[in-house]
Amino acid sequence: MTQYKPVVGVSEAVTLLFIFLSSKVFLTHVVFLYHEGLNAAWMIPIIQTSTGLLGLLLLVSVLNKFPGRDLVEIGEELTGPYINLLFALYYLAVFVFGAGMTLRGISEQVVAGFLPDTPISLVVFTFVLGTVVVSYLGVEAVARTARFLLGVMVVTAMALVLLTIPLWQFDAFYPLWGGGLWKLLAGALKNTGDFVQILLLGIIYPFLPVNQVRQIGVRGVIVAGFFLFLYVLAPLLIFTYPSATELTLPSFEMARIINIGRFGQRMEVVFLPVWVFGNMIFLSISLYAGAAVLARLCRLSDYRPFVLSVAVFTTVVAFVPRNALQAAYWNHQYLSQYSFIILAAILVILLLTARAKGKGGDKNEQGG
Amino acid sequence: MNRAVKLILAAALVLLLSGCYDYSEPDEKAWVLAMGLDKGRQNKLTVTAVIAVPKNIAGGGGGQPASGGGGAGGNFFTISMEAPTLLSTLELLDSVVDRRVDLSHTKWFVFSRELAEQGIAGYFAPISRFYQFRRSSYIVVCQERAEDFLAKGVPKLEDNVGKYFELMQRGWRYTEFIPFDSFHQFYLKSESPGVEPVAMLASLNRKAPVFESNSPKPKGWYYAGRIPRRGGGPVEVMGGAVFRKGKMVGILNGDQVGVQKMFFDTFRRTIVDVPDPKHPGRYIIVDVKPRQKPEVEVQIVDGYPQISVDLKLEGDIISIQSGENYTTPDRLHIVEQAVERILLKDINDTVAKSQELETDFLGFGLHAKKLFRTWPEWEEYRWDEKYPGAQIAVNVDYKVRRVGLVHEMAPLR
Numbered sequence: 001m002t003q004y005k006p007v008v009g010v011s012e013a014v015t016l017l018f019i020f021l022s023s024k025v026f027l028t029h030v031v032f033l034y035h036e037g038l039n040a041a042w043m044i045p046i047i048q049t050s051t052g053l054l055g056l057l058l059l060v061s062v063l064n065k066f067p068g069r070d071l072v073e074i075g076e077e078l079t080g081p082y083i084n085l086l087f088a089l090y091y092l093a094v095f096v097f098g099a100g101m102t103l104r105g106i107s108e109q110v111v112a113g114f115l116p117d118t119p120i121s122l123v124v125f126t127f128v129l130g131t132v133v134v135s136y137l138g139v140e141a142v143a144r145t146a147r148f149l150l151g152v153m154v155v156t157a158m159a160l161v162l163l164t165i166p167l168w169q170f171d172a173f174y175p176l177w178g179g180g181l182w183k184l185l186a187g188a189l190k191n192t193g194d195f196v197q198i199l200l201l202g203i204i205y206p207f208l209p210v211n212q213v214r215q216i217g218v219r220g221v222i223v224a225g226f227f228l229f230l231y232v233l234a235p236l237l238i239f240t241y242p243s244a245t246e247l248t249l250p251s252f253e254m255a256r257i258i259n260i261g262r263f264g265q266r267m268e269v270v271f272l273p274v275w276v277f278g279n280m281i282f283l284s285i286s287l288y289a290g291a292a293v294l295a296r297l298c299r300l301s302d303y304r305p306f307v308l309s310v311a312v313f314t315t316v317v318a319f320v321p322r323n324a325l326q327a328a329y330w331n332h333q334y335l336s337q338y339s340f341i342i343l344a345a346i347l348v349i350l351l352l353t354a355r356a357k358g359k360g361g362d363k364n365e366q367g368g
Numbered sequence: 369m370n371r372a373v374k375l376i377l378a379a380a381l382v383l384l385l386s387g388c389y390d391y392s393e394p395d396e397k398a399w400v401l402a403m404g405l406d407k408g409r410q411n412k413l414t415v416t417a418v419i420a421v422p423k424n425i426a427g428g429g430g431g432q433p434a435s436g437g438g439g440a441g442g443n444f445f446t447i448s449m450e451a452p453t454l455l456s457t458l459e460l461l462d463s464v465v466d467r468r469v470d471l472s473h474t475k476w477f478v479f480s481r482e483l484a485e486q487g488i489a490g491y492f493a494p495i496s497r498f499y500q501f502r503r504s505s506y507i508v509v510c511q512e513r514a515e516d517f518l519a520k521g522v523p524k525l526e527d528n529v530g531k532y533f534e535l536m537q538r539g540w541r542y543t544e545f546i547p548f549d550s551f552h553q554f555y556l557k558s559e560s561p562g563v564e565p566v567a568m569l570a571s572l573n574r575k576a577p578v579f580e581s582n583s584p585k586p587k588g589w590y591y592a593g594r595i596p597r598r599g600g601g602p603v604e605v606m607g608g609a610v611f612r613k614g615k616m617v618g619i620l621n622g623d624q625v626g627v628q629k630m631f632f633d634t635f636r637r638t639i640v641d642v643p644d645p646k647h648p649g650r651y652i653i654v655d656v657k658p659r660q661k662p663e664v665e666v667q668i669v670d671g672y673p674q675i676s677v678d679l680k681l682e683g684d685i686i687s688i689q690s691g692e693n694y695t696t697p698d699r700l701h702i703v704e705q706a707v708e709r710i711l712l713k714d715i716n717d718t719v720a721k722s723q724e725l726e727t728d729f730l731g732f733g734l735h736a737k738k739l740f741r742t743w744p745e746w747e748e749y750r751w752d753e754k755y756p757g758a759q760i761a762v763n764v765d766y767k768v769r770r771v772g773l774v775h776e777m778a779p780l781r
Contacts, residue, residue: 117390179743180741
């Protein structure tokens with residue numbers, strides 16, 4: 001798409017995918033899982049990860065039939081330009097809507113927790129400026145930035161959880177089944193959209209190492225599932241049900257409550273980089289992927305002219321919700337719930353069409 | 369050239385990092401170290417703020433020591449304002465205090481007993497939403513009006529009243545008489561079925577004698593406002609205020625707070641005066657520490673809970689007033705049984721009090737909920753209604769580990 005073909009290595013791709021899937025744990029998102037699973041909400045990410053893996057295998061089976069081509073190109077070949085337009089608009093919606101709500105969410109978090117007197121527009125602008133630069137430089141730049149920051153982010157994210165261990169209350173696990181087994185399963189299935197961002201693999205597929213896409217996807221989904229599980233579980237153990245359902249930003253409250261003696265307090269600033277970097281990488285990926293989808297739709301070889309327009313579009317979407325709460329609810333209602341089913345349906349249609357038309361080869365990957 | 373311009377532009381961006389909207393100088397803030405709430409005289413509430421005077425905490429300058437106290441030139445001052453809500457007082461305070469008032473370092477939220485008995489749920493729950501508030505602060509109930517308590521509560525040893533508030537609370541590590549729970553635990557217990565919170569009980573010292581006779585009384589019978597003493601600082605913190613559904617329903621004395629902490633595994637140590645079984649009027653003094661976490665088993669029989677508790681404790685003999693030689697392996701059990709008897713009495717009294725108050729501040733419900741498969745089943749059981757009818761059996765097992773620096777004491781002649 002750009003002048004030269006970028007290359008994304010295995011570890012960079014895994015990092016991209018898992019950050020893209022799991023950065024939502026730093027926002028309000030996890031609280032909605034508490035409403036579904038009550039005190040047993042920690043089981044939901046485990047079920048979600050399983051469904052995410054199934055979706056991933058479906059995606060990889062479609063992609064592997066058309067080596068070197070991304071999902072938009074595959075869709076066009078199999079279903080034609082008109083039906084594929086609908087599919088591509090759905091992909092675009094996933095990226096732009098997700099980015100818009102995340103942009104609003106992280107900006108609101110910065111305003112609520114750190115810069116209460118700063119206008120939200122200035123905070124949003126700062127995030128957009130940084131992410132536009134990174135995404136303009138391309139998927140390779142995004143992937144390498146993500147890989148470069150991975151160590152800091154993982155260590156900080158783990159430290160945030162580990163430092164709260166003295167506050168864990170293990171009686172919070174009981175009654176073990178929360179709202180009941182069926183409610184848990186229903187809650188997990190309703191929120192499968194948490195893994196809809198596996199769609200990213202379909203967009204960056206041409207740049208990934210041949211024969212290793214399944215391995216990348218499985219690793220990315222499992223690591224993301226682990227962090228989702230951890231950041232659903234930890235606030236439950238610290239704040240217990242039902243109080244945990246009241247939190248607007250569970251990870252922020254976790255950082256605020258760390259108390260190691262008289263001098264080990266007020267540590268939320270230490271964790272600010274993980275929130276900011278995590279969400280900025282998410283936004284950079286979204287802007288790039290959105291621009292890439294538009295470029296494919298317009299049959300242009302360069303995605304770059306679309307980065308700014310997608311950034312503007314994302315900013316507009318970010319300001320559509322009237323308040324922070326509405327942004328969090330919309331993200332949950334329109335992205336986390338059910339969106340995965342649409343993706344799965346598109347993938348099944350593509351797979352069946354390929355089979356019916358006898359298009360695409362069958363490539364068996366090693367490992368993964 | 370091009371590169372140089374880019375560098376200059378990039379460097380100029382650094383200027384933005386100072387943050388023009390949220391710039392905040394510590395010497396332009398009025399740090400509120402404690403907030404007090406009373407029933408209002410001219411409005412719904414009287415809200416008192418304890419505001420630090422940092423220049424006096426840091427020292428008088430020129431080698432002068434920091435000045436203590438809350439009066440003129442002191443290291444803090446208090447302002448009481450009449451307001452409809454706690455947080456609206458912040459804006460009112462900005463009309464009176466030259467610096468911007470900030471709650472980020474508030475350690476204590478003090479409620480007068482009068483207000484606590486009317487109910488404080490409407491005051492403490494909403495502040496958790498406010499970004500300056502921290503859940504690591506503490507809820508304190510004082511026996512008198514909070515405005516008097518905070519104005520007169522001048523520390524003796526500390527220049528920094530914030531440190532004083534923190535250290536007073538941290539006494540929970542050294543004495544059983546101070547509850548462990550911060551706002552965080554208080555809030556969770558207030559919202560969770562199966563457990564109720566206990567707040568710190570504090571008071572200014574009482575001038576009049578507490579007891580009329582000098583008959584022996586366990587020290588753990590005391591609580592804030594009823595500690596017989598002369599001298600020391602004006603503030604005392606001992607015992608707890610028991611809450612149910614946001615209202616204070618009773619007081620725990622020092623020993624009862626210790627029992628509550630034993631059941632939550634937040635008990636660290638206490639010193640117990642044990643009546644000498646062979647020498648009436650004399651005491652064996654032992655210290656008591658937890659040996660294991662308490663083992664609590666709950667069963668539901670005929671719809672009501674049957675609870676059995678095993679408390680395993682250990683400790684040292686600190687002193688034997690009678691000089692009786694209990695410190696041989698074959699006689700230590702006499703001391704151990706005497707300690708078990710006195711601890712069991714305290715524990716049974718506390719359990720009885722919790723049932724009498726119909727308030728499970730000992731947290732048995734947290735063990736009972738393991739018996740239920742789902743949360744709706746647990747809520748339907750209505751633990752708070754069943755708890756007063758529960759049968760509770762406690763077993764105490766105390767082991768002497770050390771006998772101090774004297775072994776087989778010879779009697780005085």
